[in-house]
Every structure is written in structure tokens, then in C-alpha cells.
Amino acid sequence: MEATIEKGSKACMWANRLAGGGLILLVVGILGARVGLSPMISMLLLTLAALFFVIGGIAALTGLIRSRGTAGGRSAPLTWLALVLGVAAILNFGATMRGASGSAPIHDISTDLVNPPEFVAVAGLRTANDNPAAYSGGDTPDLQRAAYPDIETIVLLDPVSFVYEEALAVAEDMGWEIVAEDAGTGIIEATASTPFVGFRDDVVIRIRAESAETLVDIRSKSRVGRGDMGVNAGRIREFRDKLLAAVTP
Numbered sequence: 001m002e003a004t005i006e007k008g009s010k011a012c013m014w015a016n017r018l019a020g021g022g023l024i025l026l027v028v029g030i031l032g033a034r035v036g037l038s039p040m041i042s043m044l045l046l047t048l049a050a051l052f053f054v055i056g057g058i059a060a061l062t063g064l065i066r067s068r069g070t071a072g073g074r075s076a077p078l079t080w081l082a083l084v085l086g087v088a089a090i091l092n093f094g095a096t097m098r099g100a101s102g103s104a105p106i107h108d109i110s111t112d113l114v115n116p117p118e119f120v121a122v123a124g125l126r127t128a129n130d131n132p133a134a135y136s137g138g139d140t141p142d143l144q145r146a147a148y149p150d151i152e153t154i155v156l157l158d159p160v161s162f163v164y165e166e167a168l169a170v171a172e173d174m175g176w177e178i179v180a181e182d183a184g185t186g187i188i189e190a191t192a193s194t195p196f197v198g199f200r201d202d203v204v205i206r207i208r209a210e211s212a213e214t215l216v217d218i219r220s221k222s223r224v225g226r227g228d229m230g231v232n233a234g235r236i237r238e239f240r241d242k243l244l245a246a247v248t249p
Helices: 002-034 039-066 076-100 140-147 160-173 231-247
Strands: 108-110 154-156 177-182 187-193 200-210 213-222
Touching (some): 108 140, 154 231, 160 213, 200 231
Antiparallel strands (some): 108 213
């Protein structure tokens, strides 16, 4: 029995160390993204933190079972915390995978697949290592239609000037950095940052009149990566829903 408890104590020790290391990586990853650390490095740190939490959670569960919930000579509260962090990391991973299910391996999403809005002002913000500002083309339209059939031009009956002002207000409310705006052409260009690690995606909104209707098209493209796990489509849906809520009495 004492040997089993001793093994449990060692497992709890490693659980506490891994949980502590994971917390440090988590904090550095989140804060680093806000002080100029590369999003890729921040993402790597957060991924490592999650791995530490999962392994630490397994060690905590093993240690608590062997020590009959006492953690042996280690801190029981810290061991239980390690277990909770491990479970939380697994649940978060599952939620992320569910959210990304059905997403297409593309990173350039547009409501108009025939004549997508073009990036002009934000194009100059992209570096040689970023995805090009030009529309991806190729099989992107077909992949988008299959994965996101609801992403299409927004058709409204409100005046263009009114829709433009509301669209600009929605973009600002969503926390986007407005790069260029021109009410005359109905074009708004902005940059959006993803939570936590701060991946930067570019957005262009085009508002124009056609007969008695006002057509709103929006395009969102990631600066890095081949796929976006549905982030750009989600951003367009959120903008669409907020704009419809703003213009509908």
C-alpha cells in the first residue's frame, strides 16, 4: 500500500509541475501576442500549454487514484487543479474541432465568387511571406460553395448611404482596424485580429446600388496559412447578422 501511495505521490508531483509549466506557457503565449510576439510562436506556446495540461491531467488522475485522493505527500489542491486543467484542455480541443468541422481547406472567403471585392489599401500591409492579396481563385469558389452555402451577397432595400454608415459602425463595433473608407465608392477596408494569438486577417466590404436594391459584399482573407478552420466564414456571418440587425427596424 505504501509503495502504491508513493507512486501516486510521484505522479502528483509531475502533474503539479506540468500544470505549472502549462500555466506559464499559457500566460506567455497570450501576453506575447499583445507585445509583438509572432502569432505562430504564440500559437505554438498555447499548443504546448494545452499538451502540458493534458499530460498533467493524466498524471494527476493516476496519482489521485493511487493515493486514494490524498495526493500522497504533494499538494492535493494543486493536483486537483492539474486534473481540472487537463479536462478543460481536452474539452477545449473537442469544441475547437467541432467548430472547425465542415470547414474547407481555404483561407479566402467572399460573398461574391464571380467578382470578389478587391483589396487595395490593405494589400500594402501584406509582406512577401503573407498570402497574396489577389483572390485565390482555382477551386476556392467550388470548395466555398460546398462548405459555406449560406455565404452570399447581402441584399437590402435601404439606401446605399444608410447601409454604408451602418456597415462602418458594425465593422468598428466588431473591433476591426479600419484601414480605408470611402463613402463615394462604398468601399471599407479593415484588418481583423483573431483572439489570443492575434493572427491578422484582412477584410473588404463593397456596398453598391443595383436597381432598387443595395448589395453588400464582404471578403475576408487570412494573411497566413492554407486553411482557416472556418474563421473567415464565421467573421462574415457575424458581420452579416449584425448588419441585418442594424438596418432592420
